[in-house]
Amino acid sequence: MTTHEQRAAEGWRVFEATGFPPDDPPPPLPAPPPWRRFHGSPVQPAPPEDEAAALRRLGPGDTIPQLGPDEIDIVNAALVLRRPLLVTGPPGIGKSSLAYLLSRELGLGRVLEWNIVSRTVLRDGLYTHDAMGRAQAIAAWQAGLGVGTLPPAAGADNGAHGDAEGGTGAGGDRPGEGRAPRPANRQKPPALDGFITLGPLGTALLPYERPRVLLIDELDKSDIDLPNDLLHVLENGSYEIPELVRAAATRARVHSADPGGRAEVHDGRVECREFPVVLITSNGEREFPAAFRRRCLPLEMRPPTxxxxxxxxxxxxxxxxxxxxxxxxxxxxxxxxxxxxxxxxxxxxxxxxxxxxxxxxxxxxxxxxxxxxxxxxxx
Structure with missing residues (x-):
């Protein structure tokens, strides 16, 4: 029996570090344990492919295995248990390339990258709200300049995407309140959702049918609080967007971290459907808290022969x-x-x-x- 046949017979191993694209349809992942099942909705469309990025990372030829049998088993265990991988090793050894290898072999689409620096905070990975851009768009709307001067998608589909101001908007258009009346063209104020963009972590936690691959690169360069801040999100597979919650936006279409991507969010809350494949790399510049380490599976990559x-x-x-x-x-x-x-x-x-x-x-x-x-x- 070949190694491929043996792994297929055993069932729980779906990753072999070959780098070969999967058959169509791609192989299903083993069922998650009961405590790692999530039920987010609505289901998002499948993510785009990005073979150009994979070629830059992996090269155009057959992938050369850098992982031994023990390391491959650790990766498969993380896939089964729906736990992040904490990948350590010297700089430039190919730790981040493992994310692209996993994505290509399992057919999981474009890799989401979150590159960490000392100033990075949790919200940077979850979402950003362009409050200044929206304020400028509202000012333009109040001045009667029309939707043509607004940022893309700012003035579209307000009625369908949770414009929580109920038609009055942040600029207000009720007579007698000291604010400019609504322009004659009856254009609604720019919607809040057009100014919210999900980050790599926030996009990875959207409810996809198959998990996304998220690379959190060089977490050891972060502020001391970031690993602890990640605990709640990685444990619960969900987060809230307070701006949408406060606006009582029942349905919003926000920007995602994919090029040109949009995602539908209900009631200001995002919960995954399949926990993403999370790879966290570290060059070993500092230790992480025990509470963080116990939620990850450690994988040490050795220098190539x-x-x-x-x-x-x-x-x-x-x-x-x-x-x-x-x-x-x-x-x-x-x-x-x-x-x-x-x-x-x-x-x-x-x-x-x-x-x-x-x-x-x-x-x-x-x-x-x-x-x-x-x-x-x-x-």
Whole structure:
């Protein structure tokens, strides 16, 4: 029995780290445990594909496995238990590429990326409200400039999408209240939902039939409070948009994190239907609280072997140029010597040294040394 046949027979393993796109229809995921079942509605349309992003991350050729059997089992356990993966390892080792590998192999559509910096807060991942933009749109409406001057979708479908002002709007149009009367064209005020945009986390928690893939990249760079702030959302698979709740918006169509995407939200609350596939990467710059770690499955990615590096170069460049093995040996030597190096440094060095007319000796050697420098030394 082949490995593929064995895993298919066992049933619970749906991810094999092959990177091959699934058959049509894609394989179903194992049923979630009772405590990880969600019932969000209304069901959203399937997400778009983004094969161009996957090609940039994974390369055009066959994917080279960087995960061993134990690591693959951890990924499958996270899929079964509907728990986030906390992926650790040195910078540039391919942690974030795992999200694209999962999405391609399981047919889960476009990967949602949330890149973390020290100023990031939970709301950045959930949604943003362009209050200033809406105030300007209301001012334009009051001045009678018409819908043509409003931001896209700001003045459309107000009656169907929860304009909670009941026709008076934030600008008001009741005579005797000291506000401008409604323009003669009877255009309604700009709707609130046209100025709300869901972030990557907020979009991932929409009620899709199949889970979205969410990459929370470099969480260890965040403010100390963000991991704890994530606990409630990741545990309950839901959140509220207070602006829509206060406006009593029974039905709203807000912007999503997908290009040109819109999502329908009822009563200002979002709850997933299938918990997203969440990958949280960390370069190990700090420890996370125990309460956060117990909700995640840890996955440590190891540096690729020499054979894997050669295959990765060949996959991205669609060939193995002359001199590749010497550069790979130099790269492996420096990694084993305790330096901090990233895979893209090796790809850059191979690409440059195989460019027409480049000489890898003399001044060219200095440039190669610069490309393969130790990132831990700061220069």
């Amino acid at each position: 020499r054979e894997q590096l050669l295959a990765i170069v060949e996959r991205h460049l669609t060939m193995r140029p002359e001199g590749t093995e010497a550069l790979v040996d130099l790269f492996v030597q420096r990694v084993q010597g305790g330096g901090t190096h990233a895979l893209d440094q090796l790809l850059n060095a191979v690409q440059l040294t195989t460019a027409g007319g480049f000489q890898a000796d003399g001044d060219g050697r200095k440039l190669v040394e610069l490309l393969l420098r130790d990132l831990a030394k700061g220069r």
